[in-house]
Amino acid sequence: MIRHRLAELIRQALLAAQAAGDLPRFDLPADMSVERPQKEGVGDLTTTLxxxxxxxxxxxPLKIADAIVKHLPKSDxxxxVDVAPPGFINVTLxxxxxxxxVETIIAAGExxxxxxxxxxKRVQVEYVSANPTGPLSVGSGRNAVLGDSVANILxxxxxQVQxxxxxxxxxxxxxxxxxxxxARYAQALGKSDEQVPENGYHGDYMVELGRQLAQEVGDRYLTIPRADALREVGEWGRRKVLxxxxxxxxxxxxxxxNWFSERTLYESGLFDRLLAILKKNGYTVERDGAIWFASKNLGEDKDNVIVRSGGRGPTYFASDIAYHYNKFVERGFDYVIDVWGADHQGHVSRVKTAIAAFGVDPNRLTVLLYQLVTVKRGGQVVRMSRRKGEIISLRxxxxxxxxxxxxxxxxARSADAQMDFDLxxxxxxxxxxxxxxxxYAHARIASILRNAGTLADGTGDVSLLRSEPELTLIRKMLELPEVIEKAATNLEPHHVPxxxxxxxGVFHTFYKQCRVLS
Structure with missing residues (x-):
């Protein structure tokens, strides 16, 4: 990458300037930072070292800059190379x-x-992870696109990404x-006394699922014990939704x-094994009939329940602890990235504290939080409420x-920024x-290639590329490795769009000003 090559030349220049007595001896910074200039017209690369x-x-600073330029090794x-107040070094390629x-780009291909x-290193990116209870919302779509793009970039x-x-x-x-x-299944069979629970799912999609189920199995689930019927109906619905x-x-x-089922954390005995480890290491306390994770001992404000009292089973937090134990300890990922909605922000520190309890560096877990999506049509907000049926789905x-x-x-927007999706x-x-x-740029490129027919590799004369639009286009293409590096380092995929x-934009200018095919 050209920024790194220039940074190395600057390091060599500093050492040479010190050896020649043009600069005093002092410890050089570890990061020889070279950036793209914010202002146009001052070159391709700049440093404020x-x-x-x-x-x-x-x-x-200006004398230091002059010394660096004086001793800068030659390079193709x-x-x-220009020095500018108050102490910039600007480089034009x-x-x-x-x-x-152009030859390098063509040779590298994809x-x-x-x-x-x-x-x-092995990285797992976990994203979407919506409850299998109804259509994916546009918010889940943002989660999906963020996670998938982060995985692509990494x-x-x-x-190595999973x-x-x-x-x-x-x-x-x-x-x-x-x-x-x-309830919707029973209603489809004429049982109007069956009602959707107040806390249930009231969307029209549930009516359609109920009809499909009734068509497939008839009244089978009305003739078996209700507990068995609910289990089988729920499993059928889960498969359909997934x-x-x-x-x-x-x-x-x-x-x-991979599609990882939360239920397997309990069915496999993993949670019980983890609970025994936490107890052995003194990270659990029993209080008020419940089992608590001793978060306060690890710097949190309060302890957190992991097994409810009264036989009501593990909490959502318990599942999170077990799941991350599985990721780090059992499957051995070097890093894990979770993509969560911003409403889970308060949960992040608890999970990081928990993984520290089983010996994993919390810095190996990154939680990428994203803000809500507001869908608009004609200036009007389109409401999204899966429970009440007022939903605009991703599909x-x-x-x-x-x-x-x-x-x-x-x-296109940073994950931490709320966004309006204007249909x-x-x-x-x-x-x-x-x-x-x-x-449109892609279509123009495809048209050029189609009209050009088969081109023999290595027969072009790159020395003919002299016009400003041509060189500007190549310069912009050469920025791609830096964009990938920045997006990967900061987990900010919005840099790519x-x-x-x-x-x-640069291509359209080139297309208008340069004859491509005669």
Whole structure:
């Protein structure tokens, strides 16, 4: 990566300047930071190192900058090297070197942009993980796109990545779902006395599921004990909903390596084994008939219940502890990334405290929190409430605006920023719609390649690439490895769609100003 190459040259220049007596001896910073300049027209790369070293060197920043430039080794990529007040070094890359990079990009093919941050370390990214109780919302879609994009970026950054969907199938919401579906099933068979529980699921989709079940099995579940019927009805509904999740997520290109059931944490005995370990190590206390995780001993404000009193079973927090034990200890991931809604923010420190209790460095867990999505149509907010049936599902939005638009808009803002999803803008065929603008660039490129026919590799003369639009386009392409590195380091996938929009803009300018085919 060109920034790293320049940083190494600057390090060599500093050592040479010290050896020559042009700079005093002092400890050089570990990070020879080189960045893209914020202002246009000052070069391709810049560094503020002279400003940062002024105190240690006891010299004015401009004199430090002059010394660095004086001793900067020659390199084929260096064009103009300029010193600017109060202590910047600005570098413009050589036009000849820029042109030659076309050959490098072509040779790399689909691997162009890859970086080796991960060194093959194993990372699990867990995302979506919605309760299997109804259609995926647009909010779950944002979770899906964030998680999938993070996984893609980490793969391009040299990590081994596993993508996982955690099936929340052991909580009270699943019981409400089973009771709601049973009521709709019975109603479909004419049993009007069966009602959906107040805390149940009232959406129209439940009516349709009830009808489907009645058509498949007739009155079978009205003739067996209710407890058995609820269990079997719930399992049937769970399968149906998860199948719909797979279909909906594949529409936007989201797939998983593993679907992990919460129930298996208990059915396999994992939770009991973990509870015994926590007890042995003094991390549990029994109080008021419940078992508590001794969070206060590890710096939390209060202890947290993991097994309820009165035989009501483990809590959601208990499942989280067991699940992360499975990830880190039993499956041995080096790092884990969970994508959660911002309403779970208060839960993050508890989980990190818990994994520390079984000997895992909490820094190996990162929780990527995302804010809500507001869907609008014609300036009016479209309400989303799965419980009451007033829901606009992810599938509806994909059907209306297309998969590319859904992925782009759900990813285009930082995860910690709330977002408005404007359905009308997403369908607009103009430069105001970034998706259309990018797709139009792709269409133009495809047209060029189609009209050009078969091109022989290695027969082009890159020295002919001299015009400003051509060189600007190559410069923008060369930024891709830096975009991948930044997005992977900070877990900020929104940098990728921003880059795509910038690249499309530069390409459109090139297309208008340069003859591509005669």
């Amino acid at each position: 002279p400003l940062k070293m002024a105190r240690a060197a006891r010299m004015p 990529f260096l064009g103009l 050589s036009d000849e070197w820029i042109a030659r990079q 691997t162009f942009g890859n970086v080796d941050l991960g060194k093959g 793969q391009r950054a040299g990590y 993508r996982e969907f955690y099936i929340n199938d052991a909580g009270t919401q699943v019981s409400y779902f089973s009771e709601s579906l049973f 199948d719909s999740y797979r279909e909906d997520l594949e529409l936007i290109g989201v797939r998983f390596d 509806e939005v994909v059907d209306e605006v297309g998969a590319d638009a859904v992925r782009y808009f759900l990813l 009308e803008l997403a369908k607009e065929q103009s430069a105001e719609n970034p998706v259309y603008y990018i797709q 921003h880059y795509a929009l910038e690249l499309a």
